[in-house]
Amino acid sequence: MSTITDPPQGPFKVSMLFNDTRYRSLTFQAIALVLLIVAFAYLASNLMSNLAAAGLNISYDFLSNPSGYDINQRLIEYDSQSSHMRAAWVGIINTLLVAFLACITATVFGVLAGVLRLSNNWLVSKLMAFYVEIFRNIPVLIWIIIIFTIMTAVMPGARSYLGEDPEADLLFGYFAFTNRGVYAPAPIWGPGSGVVVGVFIASLIGIFAYRKYAQHLLYSTGKLLPVGWPSLALLIVPSVLAYFIMGQPIGLDAPDPLANRFNLRGGIQIGAPLIALWFALSIYTGAFIAENVRAGIQAVSKGQTEAASALGLRPGRVMNLVVLPQALRVIIPPLVSQYLNITKNSSLAIAVGYADITATLGGITLNQTGRAIECVLLLMLFYLIISLSISTVMNIYNNAVKLKER
Amino acid sequence: MKKSVLFGAMTVAGVAAGVASAGTLDDVKARGKLNCGVTTGLVGFAAPDANGEWEGFDVGVCRAVAAAVLGDATAVEFVPTTGKTRFTALASGEIDVLARNTTWTFSRDVDLKFEFVGVNYYDGQGFMVPKELGVSSAKELDGATVCIQTGTTTELNLADFFRSNNMSYEPVPIETNAEAQQQYLAGACDVYTTDASGLASTRATFETPADHVLLPEIVSKEPLGPLVRHGDSEWGDVVRWTLNALITAEELGVSSANIADMSAAAGDNPEINRLLGTEGTLGEMLGLEADWAKKAIMAGGNYAELFEKNIGETTPIGLARGLNAQWTDGGLLYSPPFR
Numbered sequence: 214m215s216t217i218t219d220p221p222q223g224p225f226k227v228s229m230l231f232n233d234t235r236y237r238s239l240t241f242q243a244i245a246l247v248l249l250i251v252a253f254a255y256l257a258s259n260l261m262s263n264l265a266a267a268g269l270n271i272s273y274d275f276l277s278n279p280s281g282y283d284i285n286q287r288l289i290e291y292d293s294q295s296s297h298m299r300a301a302w303v304g305i306i307n308t309l310l311v312a313f314l315a316c317i318t319a320t321v322f323g324v325l326a327g328v329l330r331l332s333n334n335w336l337v338s339k340l341m342a343f344y345v346e347i348f349r350n351i352p353v354l355i356w357i358i359i360i361f362t363i364m365t366a367v368m369p370g371a372r373s374y375l376g377e378d379p380e381a382d383l384l385f386g387y388f389a390f391t392n393r394g395v396y397a398p399a400p401i402w403g404p405g406s407g408v409v410v411g412v413f414i415a416s417l418i419g420i421f422a423y424r425k426y427a428q429h430l431l432y433s434t435g436k437l438l439p440v441g442w443p444s445l446a447l448l449i450v451p452s453v454l455a456y457f458i459m460g461q462p463i464g465l466d467a468p469d470p471l472a473n474r475f476n477l478r479g480g481i482q483i484g485a486p487l488i489a490l491w492f493a494l495s496i497y498t499g500a501f502i503a504e505n506v507r508a509g510i511q512a513v514s515k516g517q518t519e520a521a522s523a524l525g526l527r528p529g530r531v532m533n534l535v536v537l538p539q540a541l542r543v544i545i546p547p548l549v550s551q552y553l554n555i556t557k558n559s560s561l562a563i564a565v566g567y568a569d570i571t572a573t574l575g576g577i578t579l580n581q582t583g584r585a586i587e588c589v590l591l592l593m594l595f596y597l598i599i600s601l602s603i604s605t606v607m608n609i610y611n612n613a614v615k616l617k618e619r
Numbered sequence: 620m621k622k623s624v625l626f627g628a629m630t631v632a633g634v635a636a637g638v639a640s641a642g643t644l645d646d647v648k649a650r651g652k653l654n655c656g657v658t659t660g661l662v663g664f665a666a667p668d669a670n671g672e673w674e675g676f677d678v679g680v681c682r683a684v685a686a687a688v689l690g691d692a693t694a695v696e697f698v699p700t701t702g703k704t705r706f707t708a709l710a711s712g713e714i715d716v717l718a719r720n721t722t723w724t725f726s727r728d729v730d731l732k733f734e735f736v737g738v739n740y741y742d743g744q745g746f747m748v749p750k751e752l753g754v755s756s757a758k759e760l761d762g763a764t765v766c767i768q769t770g771t772t773t774e775l776n777l778a779d780f781f782r783s784n785n786m787s788y789e790p791v792p793i794e795t796n797a798e799a800q801q802q803y804l805a806g807a808c809d810v811y812t813t814d815a816s817g818l819a820s821t822r823a824t825f826e827t828p829a830d831h832v833l834l835p836e837i838v839s840k841e842p843l844g845p846l847v848r849h850g851d852s853e854w855g856d857v858v859r860w861t862l863n864a865l866i867t868a869e870e871l872g873v874s875s876a877n878i879a880d881m882s883a884a885a886g887d888n889p890e891i892n893r894l895l896g897t898e899g900t901l902g903e904m905l906g907l908e909a910d911w912a913k914k915a916i917m918a919g920g921n922y923a924e925l926f927e928k929n930i931g932e933t934t935p936i937g938l939a940r941g942l943n944a945q946w947t948d949g950g951l952l953y954s955p956p957f958r
């Protein structure tokens with residue numbers, strides 16, 4: 214019900230700004246805007262005058278100076294002679310790495326836990342409820358520290374793998390699990406390895422084409438082709454054949470227990486801080502995603518499930534073909550904010566010594582140069598850009614799966 | 620320039636807030652309490668004892684300043700700071716003086732706009748390793764994993780040392796000494812590096828200190844001292860001369876045991892008289908009471924007493940005076956004269 218009032222007549226008077234419904238909301242918005250600008254202007258001028266009083270200025274010149282410190286985990290070339298800017302890039306890439314990994318695993322954990330929580334099996338559903346309630350009700354910083362502490366306390370020290378006659382043997386001769394991280398073999402790309410990689414990529418494309426064809430066949434003729442094992446075969450067989458035909462061009466660089474008296478050398482090292490942070494973020498955010506998934510599934514009318522069952526679909530197919538596609542529309546918007554949370558929570562990395570952007574630019578660089586305001590502004594800008602980019606990508610995906618109204 | 624009245628008023632308030640921090644001495648007197656930044660816990664230098672009372676060598680400096688300014692050695696609010704937060708805390712005015720094993724460097728003094736008032740401990744960066752590793756020199760540390768407190772000069776020295784010796788290492792950045800200790804003992808790093816005094820202090824708290832060795836190399840100069848904000852020279856003078864009073868007191872043989880006698884009346888030694896305020900007006904020049912130095916010395920004793928009580932050879936930390944002996948004993952402690 215709304216009452217319709219006659220539009221006020223007569224010339225414009227100042228009092229109408231407050232009394233006339235046509236102008237009132239605009240007036241208040243304008244006042245709010247002015248107050249906001251004044252508040253920010255006050256803060257900015259306060260900052261500038263305090264800085265001036267302390268004889269300081271705002272300058273980003275320090276970014277091109279040598280940083281002088283080393284970083285343990287780096288995916289790009291970096292040493293202590295590189296610039297602060299380079300150190301910031303190392304941090305940015307590390308942040309993106311852990312955020313990317315954690316988004317994937319959190320989604321897997323979340324979807325599994327969310328679906329299983331609705332299971333008819335009492336034990337399974339209660340276990341999942343337990344997981345969700347425990348993990349989302351304890352702060353993520355605590356989880357990061359707990360997991361890291363357990364890792365360093367429980368795993369064997371790196372030195373137990375070292376020497377001629379080590380206490381612990383490498384798993385399969387290639388893997389070592391120490392309290393400093395996991396050591397895995399690194400591939401060595403010999404001549405001809407490009408062909409193997411090419412074949413592998415081609416077989417991936419092949420799998421897609423085959424699945425598309427199978428789907429097309431199903432929709433047009435109703436004939437159901439097997440998809441699972443042919444895909445697997447396509448994935449493995451050609452690559453393995455190419456590998457042997459080219460004379461085994463790809464070697465493995467295993468961690469070497471004899472190279473050094475302190476640490477294993479060679480191979481790929483996945484540091485304990487990365488593992489702890491990755492796992493903690495995934496398992497914590499996974500609990501939230503599980504709730505989103507559960508809500509999404511329960512939002513799909515029960516009639517859909519019953520109708521699908523009546524058509525003779527198996528429970529797995531009901532979930533995959535009927536329920537989840539509809540549930541996704543409900544799940545994705547809150548999922549976006551969980552991804553944003555992961556990215557932002559990754560700034561807790563410094564608690565375990567993981568060199569993310571907050572630790573390099575906002576930690577060591579800030580400290581060594583004393584340029585707190587400059588560094589924090591850059592950090593804010595970075596997180597803002599990343600968060601907005603994630604939102605944009607997810608919104609595009611959301612538009613693709615949402616209910617099409619024609 | 621058009622500005623609303625409100626905006627103008629706010630700007631004035633902002634400027635005033637900026638200027639208000641200029642007179643730290645008056646602020647401290649008005650507050651009746653000295654805000655002193657210390658470590659989050661480094662036994663011997665600054666750590667709470669079993670009763671929650673802060674004690675240690677750096678704490679002694681804070682208490683001496685509080686006694687000199689306020690006449691009460693307990694009128695100190697200790698603010699624990701990490702290597703990362705300490706400079707922000709000082710620059711923002713949260714603390715009046717920072718006494719936290721802080722190395723006096725050019726960029727901190729000049730670029731960060733702080734004023735180091737002197738050196739209360741001449742230190743250098745050392746390395747601690749478990750004995751079982753059989754390492755006898757820092758030159759043998761190629762490939763080691765090193766625990767390091769972030770935001771410190773040691774972080775930069777470490778990078779320089781390994782680079783100049785053509786060695787590689789894995790840094791494990793850590794916030795506080797306590798975390799570093801935990802990581803080091805858990806074997807997450809092979810080496811712990813920080814100031815040699817800090818290593819000695821940390822080792823003293825281990826269950827079996829004898830299982831860990833300090834390597835002979837000292838890879839840097841680390842003059843540690845209290846510091847204040849730039850631009851408030853009066854306050855800087857107060858802290859500087861309080862520290863000098865402690866050092867001079869040792870040189871002149873004034874200790875907490877005999878200070879009551881010596882300050883009762885002017886004695887034969889004119890410098891002691893000037894120091895203790897029985898002659899001249901040094902206290903007044905500083906804006907303090909005439910017996911400010913007497914109170915500062917009585918707070919915890921002179922430099923030697925503070926040293927022996929907190930970190931000296933009779934304590935578990937067991938540091939020798941070494942460079943920190945008086946210049947008359949071949950050390951570097953050399954206070955300008957009280958004149």
